[in-house]
Amino acid sequence: MADLGDLGRGAASWSPPPRPQPESALARQVNENAKKDLKEGLLLYNSENNVGLKNAWNIIQAEMHCCGVTDYRDWFSVLGENTVPDRCCMENSQGCGQNNTTPVWKTGCYEKVKQWFADNKHVLGTGLRPPPRACPSLLTSP
Structure with a gap:
């Protein structure tokens, strides 16, 4: 039987999972510029x-x-109203992107590609963070 002291020590060491950080102004600007380009x-x-x-x-x-x-x-401003490339069709066939009754993928590719990079950064080597700034006192010679 666990005593109340054990439960108290366990509760004291528990902390909630970290919250996702809000997107910084710089990251937001980079995303908007990338989408625009x-x-x-x-x-x-x-x-x-x-x-x-x-x-x-x-x-x-x-x-x-x-x-x-x-x-x-x-794509509407590029290919015409209600027209997308055929590769946007859920079931790809010649001319399917010109038929506005054909189901197409609704999600944009920017977020999909961005998520793919986030999910695979360990494979790509981009998950490495730069080292923290060196302490100025360590850089001075004695």
Whole structure:
């Protein structure tokens, strides 16, 4: 039988899990600039000299089950109202992106790719943090 002292010591050492940190102003600005740049890049999707860009978007959308930068509507200003690339269709077929009754991926690719990097940072080596700032007193010679 546990005595009340044991329970008290256990409760005293318990702490709630850390809360997620709110996004900093800098991180928010970086995210907004990245989204803006990607949306501007959508305008080059059908241009002749950007086959690689078109292929990259098609692969990302098909593999990650996403469409556009923030959502599928990002394509409307590029391809026409209610039109998305065929790779945005849940069941891909020729011309499916021009049929507004075909189900398409609603989630934008920016958040999906960002989450993929967060989930795989240990593999990519980007999960390393820079060392803390050195204490100035350690840098001076005796």
